[in-house]
Amino acid sequence: MIENRPYLAILSHIILVLGVAIVALPIWITFVAATHDEVRMLQAPIPMLPGGHFWENFKQTLFGSGLSGTQSTPVWRMLLNSMAMALMISGGKIAISLISAFAIVYFKFPFRMGFFWMIFITLMLPVEVRILPTFEVVASLGMLNSYLGLSVPLIASATATFMFRQVFLTIPDEMLESARIDGAGPMRFFWDILIPLSRTNIAALFVILFIYGWNQYLWPLLITTDTDMTTIVMSIKQMLEAAEQSPQWNIIMMTALLAMIPPVFVVVAMQKLFVQGLTETDK
Amino acid sequence: MLKRVHFPSSPLPYLLVAPQILITIVFFIWPASQAVYQSFLIEDAFGLSTEFVWFENFAYLAQDEHYYGSFVRTMFFSAAVALLSMSFAVLLAGFADRVIRGATLYRTLLIWPYAVAPVLAGALWVFMFNPTLGIFPYILKFGGYDWNHYLNGNQAMLLVILAAAWKQVAYNFLFYLAAMQSIPKSLIEAAAIDGAGPVRRFWTMVFPLISPTTFFLLVINVVYAFFDTFGIIHAVTQGGPASSTTTLVYKVFNDGFVGLDLGGSAAQSVILMFLVIIMTVVQFRYVEKKVEY
Secondary structure, three states: OOOOOHHHHHHHHHHHHHHHHHHHHHHHHHHHHOOOOOOHHHOOOOOOOOOOOHHHHHHHHHOOOOOOOOOOOOHHHHHHHHHHHHHHHHHHHHHHHHHHHHHHHHEOOOOHHHHHHHHHHHHHOOHHHOHHHHHHHHHHOOOOOOHHHHHHHHOOOHHHHHHHHHHHHOOOHHHHHHHHHOOOOHHHHHHHHHHHHOHHHHHHHHHHHHHHHHOOOHHHHHHOOOHHHOOHHHHHHHHHHHHOOOOOHHHHHHHHHHHHHHHHHHHHHOHHHHHHHHHHHOO | OOOOOOEOOOOHHHHHHHHHHHHHHHHHHHHHHHHHHHOOEEEOOOOOOEEEOOOHHHHHHHHOHHHHHHHHHHHHHHHHHHHHHHHHHHHHHHHHHHOOOOHHHHHHHHHHHHHOOHHHHHHHHHHHOOOOOOHHHHHHHHOOOOOOOOOOHHHHHHHHHHHHHHHHHHHHHHHHHHHHHOOOHHHHHHHHHOOOOHHHHHHHHHHHHOHHHHHHHHHHHHHHHHHOOHHHHHHHOOOOOOOOOOOHHHHHHHHHHHOOOHHHHHHHHHHHHHHHHHHHHHHHHHHHHOOOO
């Protein structure tokens, strides 16, 4: 502490509590909306305090058909799709970035830098700027409406490759020397030394990439037409469109709540890894 | 770059980079080159024949009022999102840096909106500002102010900015707090002994010392506002009313998938790619040199 200013300390807490309240307000309103019945949610002003219909809405959203009057996939199926997509994207990105960083740092081979720059290019081409041609490629490969189509085109990662390259460069050369003296080949060295040494970096990156994968929106929107492949994040938009005719805000907000719980849980539960991942990938 | 001690050349490294390179070629380089190629083509209304027209699509965009409008709008939108979320974050980080008890608790409570998908953020804000039901239009009505973002373009823009800035506060807060906590305490103590109060210390010491972070966050926030806000706009306004919230990325999507103007959409993609390259270069130059003032 620099100096003792009790009024300033109190002011700090007041401002921070206000800040937290402003940031949390949208979620509070969502939560409250998810605890009332349909009729109450049609009267202005909408309630600010929770009602008693939470479990009813929860059951209807998760296992029922969701919005009444539409034939949509049950929400548990969408959660499953989202989970599969998020895990495939984060796992895939980590796996292929690990091995390509390993090759670039520990091997001398022709076109090494050429490959490095090719990977670098992916950093410059976010999916948003090349949506149409990428869609055509995926369509011609017959990957529409599949988990592979949802995840594989997003798996290449320059940031993850850079991060692992950085991590490997800090590992002392003596590690490799002693491993080679003991007769370890490249893959043995990779599995038994590099992977264990970069375990926390992998975990930190996983937290960031899981959120990235779970929150994908434009890409799944384009390549899934089959309602069985809908992800939960996508479904919100369809529900909002349906809401223009017959609003069932309690169900919509319950779905929104279910859609944000997994990534928010990951951030809060693994806060330390999350912070580490954020600062490392953006260096 | 390369380890001093390394493995000899063999087919193995090629196998190791193969998956990444294959995906990069199939899903990044090939589509991007297609976009460049398509930007030189014009397709007739029925999609039966295409004509190679060199830079006609670009020339058309250069004098297209709608494209120009969308460009200016995107600039305004990015600036507003960056300014709003960064100033809110720096305020909170400044106070969080002061508190001794509960700093981690405040951090936990402030960072989770990072995990909320943009389209969900859009859905939450559109619900709060729903003209018939929403809580804010209801409050504003007492002030004699009519809120309807389905009709009023300025209100639609404001709503999109609020939703986008809300989501980004978490990220900015985290980086600002880390930057402030890394300032040596002795510096601040010396200023306090010389009689500088907290406000004066913030403006003459803390703020200049965290300016590299400010610059870094500015680039990140502009990139975010350009490319990651598609979901917010799609959920809140769908680019309307009367394209008053159509940003450049939204226009690529709209012209390509809704309007089916492939050449025009591809030309816009190519311009966006150039913008991304410029921003990436700026970002990397910063990383290498660490801006000093």
